[in-house]
Amino acid sequence: MTGLRYVYAVCRPFGTPLQAQLTGVGGDPPRLLPHHGLVAVVSHVPEADFAEEPLRAHLEDLDWLTGVARAHQGVIDALTTVTTPLPLRLGTVFRDDSGVRTMMQAREEGFLRTLDRLEGRVEWGVKVYVEAEREPEAPAAPAPRPASGRDYLRQRRMRTKSQDDLWQRAEAFATRLHETLSESAEDSRLHAPQNPTLSGASGRNVLNAAYLVPRVKSEEFVERVDRTKDGVPGIRVELTGPWAAYSFAGEETTEKEGT
């Protein structure tokens, strides 16, 4: 009896078995741990990596974190094909099966409520970027070489001004887009804008939102996003998903709209 229990998700019992070759965190196949009307999906993970101290240290290791995040996502994805899982935050670890059961017992009511709310829904991610180094429109001819320091500063000021205008337009665009998309979603969340160094994406991320959408309305939602994509120079819209409803798994979700 060794190892800790890494918990991916809590679900209602489902009939379909998980893919046999599916591996989870640390290469361990996810197992089902039923308790009353719920099933926890868990892997056995080594204490050397997942006890509090090593886990804390590992979380600062990008390669390690990437491996765990992808494995976690792989299991959630597999679950999504057979049920609507309630995903847990990365790194939720218990000492043994009975610890997991105790937790399920204590939170049963809330889990069932949230599972009902999320049933048949998926999450879509929408991000808006402003292209950072866009040159001002017009000049087909390149700006003349600054003849003096004052010229240089003037040109620079003009560039900065056009950049400011672009950002203002982008803000307005993102606000409008968020309003429109919120209308066709049941709920929405604003994530912090992404750091370009970590994302590797070009441009500045001005909107990073998640929308909870019934699966049957997803096509409509995606079309709506697609329609906004073109026509605004300097602004880029990106869509990701469908995701399990990670951003809406918290119980407080309905009250906490709009910040």
Add this chain to the structure above:
Amino acid sequence: MTVVERREIALVDLLDRLLAGGVVITGDITLRIADVDLVRIDLNALISSVNAQVPSPFEESL
């Protein structure tokens, strides 16, 4: 849902969800790992470790 699904998911999009989303449960081991503030600190550490390897492309060149 086809094109989007096939592309590999960007790590940042994943971390937005796995570190800021999901149900927060205090496991009986990882008491404070689930704490959002701590995760933010961890991400900052990550960003600075990435920064050290890859110089920022956004440095103003004068």
